[in-house]
Amino acid sequence: MHPEFERIAPPGSSGIKIIIVGAGYGGLACAIELWSICGHHPGLNLHNYLGEHIRFQASVQPLFGAYSYNGHRAEIHQVLYNYAESLGVQINLGKEVVSCWEDEERGVSGVTTVDGELYEADLVVASDGVRSPARKYVLGYTDTPRPSGYAVYRAWFDAAEQGVDKDPLTRYFTTDGDVFYGWIGQDVHMLSSSSRDGKSISWVITHRDDTPLLDQWSFPGKMEDVLKIVEGWDPRCAAILSKAPACIDWKLIVHDPLPTWISKVSRVVLIGDAAHPFLPTSAQGASQAIEDGVTLAVVLQLAGKPSVPLAIRSWEHIRYQRVREAQLMGESTRDKWHQAKPGDRGEHLDMPRPEWLFAFDAEAHAYSVYGDIAKKIEEEGYQLPTLS
Ligand SMILES: Cc1cc2nc3c(=O)[nH]c(=O)nc-3n(C[C@H](O)[C@H](O)[C@H](O)COP(=O)(O)OP(=O)(O)OC[C@H]3O[C@@H](n4cnc5c(N)ncnc54)[C@H](O)[C@@H]3O)c2cc1C
Incomplete structure (x- = not known):
């Protein structure tokens, strides 16, 4: 109170x-x-899908007290x-x-x-x-909810068990405490972060999904479908995505x-x-x-x-x-x-606070x-x- x-x-x-x-x-x-x-x-740390760094949004501490x-x-x-x-x-x-x-x-x-x-x-x-x-x-x-036109693949896993610390393309998630990375492309974005001082990894990739809405909105995701989204992207994306032992395909619905x-x-x-x-x-x-x-x-x-x-x-x-x-x-x-x-970069891409x-x-x-x-x-x- x-x-x-x-x-x-x-x-x-x-x-x-x-x-x-x-x-x-x-x-x-x-x-x-x-x-x-x-x-x-x-x-x-926000990048475009090719891996060019386009924005660092600092975590202001404390924010508004x-x-x-x-x-x-x-x-x-x-x-x-x-x-x-x-x-x-x-x-x-x-x-x-x-x-x-x-x-x-x-x-x-x-x-x-x-x-x-x-x-x-x-x-x-x-x-x-x-x-x-x-x-x-x-x-x-x-x-009745409506499909939003998007779905999100998501995963959460142990960094050491999946060898995140061994791969030069993913090691940065584990060596610097917790980090938060994002990549944006046309009609798609991916976010990946570490928590528990770099010991746990999670990622989400929000992408177009026009399949009709069924009774169930959450399915086991297929890794080959996930990896298809990031073909031609910054290789760090496929590297961290493929470390997940499994993922969920979660339809985003609109009420x-x-x-x-x-x-x-x-x-x-x-x-x-x-x-x-x-x-x-x-x-x-x-x-x-x-x-x-x-x-x-x-x-x-x-x-x-x-x-x-x-x-x-x-x-x-x-x-x-x-x-x-x-x-x-x-x-x-x-x-x-x-x-x-x-080529877009700058403050306007920040997550609003x-x-x-x-x-x-x-x-x-x-x-x-x-x-x-x-x-x-x-x-x-x-x-x-x-x-x-
Ligand atoms: C990928 C992803 C990322 C997210 N990131 C963020 C974030 O960064 N920040 C943020 O604030 N939010 C985030 N969210 C949203 C957040 O997780 C939800 O908004 C939050 O969990 C809602 O809390 P809730 O208590 O309303 O519902 P829930 O957490 O869903 O809890 C509902 C509970 O009710 C139980 N239940 C359901 N039906 C029955 C029943 N008939 N009888 C008894 N129990 C029942 C369920 O088992 C469950 O335990 C994210 C969500 C997703 C999917």
């Missing part, structure tokens, strides 16, 4: 009981409110998971939720698992990811902004990717899921148990516009990289705006959120 604000009540004493579906970023952040990790953050830290998403997720567990958050793994419901009269909501177990609470937080089964309950219809993230009775709420999926080029999906969770904790604290629906209606209004702007940034970064002309996005304290913001927003909703009634 923010030091300027006193807790209204000690942990656990509000009496509000919450079921969180999904122990991903949104779910864990919502449960523990804060997170921390260690490490340094490398700058982005905050330090950033480097790590793979799975590692950071493990940090959050461990911390939530250490706090005593009850995490029930392997429970697949198949339905949710709410009862306005009794002021409760709940979920049913595939094994037929029933759980009841004051609020269900559906942080169940990009393929959220709860989304249909909240919207009342199936929100139009949902008209709402909260259910009719306001006792089931979508957060994170369930509410607003992001393109990887925004590098914001996990961040915004965490902000969702933090903000939700503040509004529930301030509203108290009798006003859970008012809290989450206010929460939606606090989050909606900001999240949309962050989503659009992912599309513009992808487009500027994919449309870069040969705008002040409105990075110099933002979601918790303090929620404390400062909640009262006015809740009052307006009480006086004027709940309206669907709008985008300006």
Whole structure:
């Protein structure tokens, strides 16, 4: 909690009981409110596909008063998971939720698992990811995603096991601590980085994909298809790509902004990717899921148990516009990289780090705006959120 604000009540004493579906970023952040990790953050070394260096984007530390830290998403997720567990958050793994419901009269909501177990609470937080089964309950219809026209091949592996440190074309990933390299071509870009002080490698290559969208969006990738994309490119690309023992072919899909993230009775709420999926080029999906969770904790604290629906209606209004702007940034970064002309170089190719996005304290913001927003909703009634 923010030091300027006193807790209204000690942990656990509000009496509000919450079921969180999904122990991903949104779910864990919502449960523990804060997170921390260690490490340094490398700058982005951007090249065109031929290997000509076109931009070094330094990692400014601190940026807008905050330090950033480097790590793979799975590692950071493990940090959050461990911390939530250490706090005593009850995490029930392997429970697949198949339905949710709410009862306005009794002021409760709940979920049913595939094994037929029933759980009841004051609020269900559906942080169940990009393929959220709860989304249909909240919207009342199936929100069908559209293909974005792109897919991403991705891999994450141990540097030493795959001989990254032995190959002169890839050794630089392991010798200088963590590094971050990018290559851009027409309608395609590749990013590769090391983490854990050069011990882990990850790469992603975002490319055109016009195959129709099937039920499944993630497949085992074929390395020969990956390598075909970088034929004629800087040889360092094929060298690091081919070190991966396997990769995933992940279709990037587009969801139009949902008209709402909260259910009719306001006792089931979508957060994170369930509410607003992001393109990887925004590098914001996990961040915004965490902000969702933090903000939700503040509004529930301030509203108290009798006003859970008012809290989450206010929460939606606090989050909606900001999240949309962050989503659009992912599309513009992808487009500027994919449309870069040969010889293009310079600052305009940087990954955006705008002040409105990075110099933002979601918790303090929620404390400062909640009262006015809740009052307006009480006086004027709940309206669907709008985008300006
Ligand atoms: C290649 C790539 C790179 C990325 N890079 C970044 C980045 O640099 N920065 C960034 O901020 N974000 C990044 N992201 C996005 C980020 O990973 C997601 O936005 C984030 O994981 C969303 O968190 P979430 O909690 O909403 O969903 P998830 O992390 O997907 O968690 C959802 C959880 O719900 C569970 N679940 C689903 N259905 C059910 C059910 N029926 N019952 C019970 N549980 C269920 C799932 O098993 C899962 O554990 C990247 C994503 C990709 C693919």
